Amino acid sequence: MQSYPDIEIYLAHCDIARLDAWLGQAIDAEPLSPAGKRQWRTLGWRDGSEVPVLIVEKAADGFASLWLDSPETPWASDAACARDAAARLDCEVRCSLGGWQPGDDPDRFLQVLPDGSEQPIDWPDSGQ
Numbered sequence: 001m002q003s004y005p006d007i008e009i010y011l012a013h014c015d016i017a018r019l020d021a022w023l024g025q026a027i028d029a030e031p032l033s034p035a036g037k038r039q040w041r042t043l044g045w046r047d048g049s050e051v052p053v054l055i056v057e058k059a060a061d062g063f064a065s066l067w068l069d070s071p072e073t074p075w076a077s078d079a080a081c082a083r084d085a086a087a088r089l090d091c092e093v094r095c096s097l098g099g100w101q102p103g104d105d106p107d108r109f110l111q112v113l114p115d116g117s118e119q120p121i122d123w124p125d126s127g128q
Helices: 016-027 078-089
Strands: 007-011 039-046 049-060 063-068 093-096 108-112 118-122
Touching (some): 016 039, 078 093, 078 108
Antiparallel strands (some): 039 049, 049 063, 108 118
């Protein structure tokens, strides 16, 4: 299975200390540093390649966006990253159902809970 060109997931709780620990372990990232209003950045490394990371707090419906701008991550897909994040960060995580293609429903997401349960959902579900 080929890796996604980048990874983006949405975190229900953005605990910077927990994110630092997880990203440090997963991609040898430096601690996150503030990069503007409600934004954090760091740079990780995997197999000699840079993995730029951007976190935007309250990006969508109160969820923080976590974007890893590289195909060189330990996760082959957004869903794989979401499952790892939910377990490691002990929070609800959402991500796209798969590689988005024109014609796909942009509001269909995978919801992953810390207990490992997951289901497809419509998001935003509040008609925002």
